[in-house]
Amino acid sequence: MYSAQSPSERLAREEMPLPNKQGFHCFLFSMIGLCLALFAVIVFASSVGPVPIPFEQTIAIILGKLGVHMETNFTERELLVISEVRLPRILVGALIGAALGISGAAMQGVFRNPLVEPGYVGVSSGAAVGAVCALFFGWSQFSLWALPLSAFMGAVLAVIVILAVWRGSRSRSIATLLLLGIGINSLLSALINIMMASSTNDQELRSIIFWLQGGLEARTWEHVQLIILPILAGCLITLLFGRHLNMMLLGDDQAASSGVNVRRTRYILLALASLMTGSAVAVSGIIGFVGLVVPHMIRLLTGPDHRFLLPASAFGGAIFLVLADVVSRMVLQPVTLQVGVVCACIGAPLFIALILRSRKGGRTT
Amino acid sequence: MNIVAAEKISIWIDGCPILRELSFSAQAGEFIGLIGPNGSGKSTLLRMVAGLTPPSSGQLKILGRPIAEYKSKQLARIIGYVPQDTSIDFDFSVREIVLMGRHPHLSRFGSERQLDRIMAQKAMQQTTTLHLADRMATTLSGGQRQMVLIAKALAQDPQLLLLDEPISALDIRYQLYVLELMRKLTGKGITAMAALHDLNLAARFCDRLVLLHQGEILSMGKPDEVLTPDIIQKAYDVHANVSIDPLLGALTVTALGERNDFTHHNFH
Numbered sequence: 112m113y114s115a116q117s118p119s120e121r122l123a124r125e126e127m128p129l130p131n132k133q134g135f136h137c138f139l140f141s142m143i144g145l146c147l148a149l150f151a152v153i154v155f156a157s158s159v160g161p162v163p164i165p166f167e168q169t170i171a172i173i174l175g176k177l178g179v180h181m182e183t184n185f186t187e188r189e190l191l192v193i194s195e196v197r198l199p200r201i202l203v204g205a206l207i208g209a210a211l212g213i214s215g216a217a218m219q220g221v222f223r224n225p226l227v228e229p230g231y232v233g234v235s236s237g238a239a240v241g242a243v244c245a246l247f248f249g250w251s252q253f254s255l256w257a258l259p260l261s262a263f264m265g266a267v268l269a270v271i272v273i274l275a276v277w278r279g280s281r282s283r284s285i286a287t288l289l290l291l292g293i294g295i296n297s298l299l300s301a302l303i304n305i306m307m308a309s310s311t312n313d314q315e316l317r318s319i320i321f322w323l324q325g326g327l328e329a330r331t332w333e334h335v336q337l338i339i340l341p342i343l344a345g346c347l348i349t350l351l352f353g354r355h356l357n358m359m360l361l362g363d364d365q366a367a368s369s370g371v372n373v374r375r376t377r378y379i380l381l382a383l384a385s386l387m388t389g390s391a392v393a394v395s396g397i398i399g400f401v402g403l404v405v406p407h408m409i410r411l412l413t414g415p416d417h418r419f420l421l422p423a424s425a426f427g428g429a430i431f432l433v434l435a436d437v438v439s440r441m442v443l444q445p446v447t448l449q450v451g452v453v454c455a456c457i458g459a460p461l462f463i464a465l466i467l468r469s470r471k472g473g474r475t476t
Numbered sequence: 477m478n479i480v481a482a483e484k485i486s487i488w489i490d491g492c493p494i495l496r497e498l499s500f501s502a503q504a505g506e507f508i509g510l511i512g513p514n515g516s517g518k519s520t521l522l523r524m525v526a527g528l529t530p531p532s533s534g535q536l537k538i539l540g541r542p543i544a545e546y547k548s549k550q551l552a553r554i555i556g557y558v559p560q561d562t563s564i565d566f567d568f569s570v571r572e573i574v575l576m577g578r579h580p581h582l583s584r585f586g587s588e589r590q591l592d593r594i595m596a597q598k599a600m601q602q603t604t605t606l607h608l609a610d611r612m613a614t615t616l617s618g619g620q621r622q623m624v625l626i627a628k629a630l631a632q633d634p635q636l637l638l639l640d641e642p643i644s645a646l647d648i649r650y651q652l653y654v655l656e657l658m659r660k661l662t663g664k665g666i667t668a669m670a671a672l673h674d675l676n677l678a679a680r681f682c683d684r685l686v687l688l689h690q691g692e693i694l695s696m697g698k699p700d701e702v703l704t705p706d707i708i709q710k711a712y713d714v715h716a717n718v719s720i721d722p723l724l725g726a727l728t729v730t731a732l733g734e735r736n737d738f739t740h741h742n743f744h
Contacts, residue, residue: 135587223565351584351585354576354579354582354587357568357572357576358576358579360565360566360568361564361566361568361573361576362559362561364523364526364528364557364559365559365625365628367526367527367528367548368526368527368528368552368555368556368557368559368629369552369576369577369579369580369628369632370548370549370550370551370552370553370579370580370632371548371579372547372548414567414568415566415567415568416568416572418587
């Protein structure tokens with residue numbers, strides 16, 4: 112500021128041209144890039160499997176589904192495998208990955224803590240209790256939808272309880288919310304353990320464990336229809352809060368005095384993240400690490416700007432989960448692993464490597 | 477018109493009275509210094525005017541309108557606030573941080589336009605932080621960070637600037653620099669209120685001083701009306717000598733010692 116440079120020098124520096132729209136173009140290109148990457152991953156995931164289908168046919172079938180018809184011939188069987196077996200599963204995976212990725216990014220912003228994941232406000236454990244109840248009390252025999260519905264209700268109830276207790280708490284700080292989440296999470300997992308321990312039926316116990324590990328097998332177009340609306344709407348609304356989240360990173364006072372309604376923004380974002388995570392967990396079971404690792408990786412690579420971080424985390428989460436699902440199907444054929452387990456196996460080492468390699472965008476303290 | 481008009485404001489936090497029945501006002505172009513011992517309520521007063529802590533009782537009006545009637549964005553177009561804690565933990569560039577000050581002028585769906593970039597540029601010029609524009613805020617010194625956050629507040633294009641101990645952590649060069657900037661801004665019609673600990677600098681730069689003591693206004697007025705040995709004794713429990721600095725022509729307060737011990741030891 113009061114440096115050794117002469118006044119004229121300082122003036123010359125101050126007449127730098129205004130920054131142009133480079134930033135925006137950069138943003139647009141990376142979004143298009145991520146879109147294409149997601150499409151490529153979907154094509155890849157649709158073509159590999161016990162019945163390999165060439166990429167050309169796969170692309171033709173997927174584009175055909177989107178209404179674009181190509182001059183490539185494919186068999187009836189290939190069409191059936193892709194459009195009825197693989198595509199719904201992949202789309203469910205992509206939607207869940209996007210939901211977990213963007214919720215994780217939003218949550219980490221709200222809590223100003225890059226180690227938070229969407230489950231921290233009780234969504235996942237609430238959903239788990241709901242799902243385990245459905246399996247334990249046999250509701251899932253009555254209808255295919257009893258399990259996801261019960262899981263979703265569990266998620267919503269858990270979040271409502273936590274937010275209500277938080278509102279009634281004395282300090283109402285964000286740290287209190289985090290601690291409340293940890294407390295209620297352990298209480299709920301104790302409930303799950305009680306139900307698992309008192310389960311008398313091996314088959315039932317097995318399905319509880321499978322659900323808790325998170326999986327995508329046998330997901331259908333009905334599952335896609337069930338979650339597409341809450342997740343896409345949740346993503347779009349969350350994207351409107353990028354600037355608010357950036358400002359809240361500077362501290363509540365800084366944000367509030369620059370015109371952000373901090374408390375309202377926080378409630379909206381927590382509600383959206385819970386809605387998306389709740390919908391995702393309801394159809395897939397608990398898939399950890401996506402919501403933690405994906406936003407963290409993107410932040411380490413590109414910095415903390417949420418206007419980029421939020422959409423990139425959605426795409427990144429979708430790509431990550433679809434690829435993890437491919438791995439879970441292929442790596443130990445014919446045995447398929449649960450995708451939640453694969454996510455943790457890939458995610459954890461990746462996470463550690465990135466933390467060691469770079470500190471960009473994290474806390475400096 | 478009064479930019480700020482406070483009437484019989486009290487604030488209670490967890491059953492403790494922090495501010496008691498304060499009444500004061502601030503006019504356009506004034507530089508008001510808030511002085512007083514630690515814990516006398518200076519920060520709370522500033523937070524209240526900034527709309528961050530609502531008054532428990534009394535009437536606070538900003539530009540003639542009760543503060544509760546403003547939406548957060550409307551208030552942010554009038555008031556810029558720089559808190560005491562200026563730490564920045566995240567890797568934003570200086571330009572990004574200053575541009576955040578334009579938020580109250582943007583719609584929810586809109587992003588920054590050319591005008592916003594120009595305003596941010598101007599704010600950085602005023603605070604001579606333009607050469608830092610592309611630096612990461614985490615790499616700045618304390619003084620530079622203070623200037624950047626003042627630039628962010630200025631980018632909001634406020635009529636009232638509130639600063640909570642803006643110079644306490646700075647070296648003497650930056651202390652003078654911040655206060656000179658405040659003088660320059662108030663010369664252009666902006667009103668500034670700053671909590672200050674250095675009585676000499678407060679006397680030298682401020683138009684008016686408000687001396688807080690245990691949540692009450694002990695004295696308010698021009699520096700020479702507020703800074704008398706009697707009042708200083710009452711507020712700080714310190715015996716002080718007040719003189720005119722021959723070089724600056726401003727009041728100088730020299731703290732001598734607690735109570736009358738000093739006179740006892742040295743003059744007898």
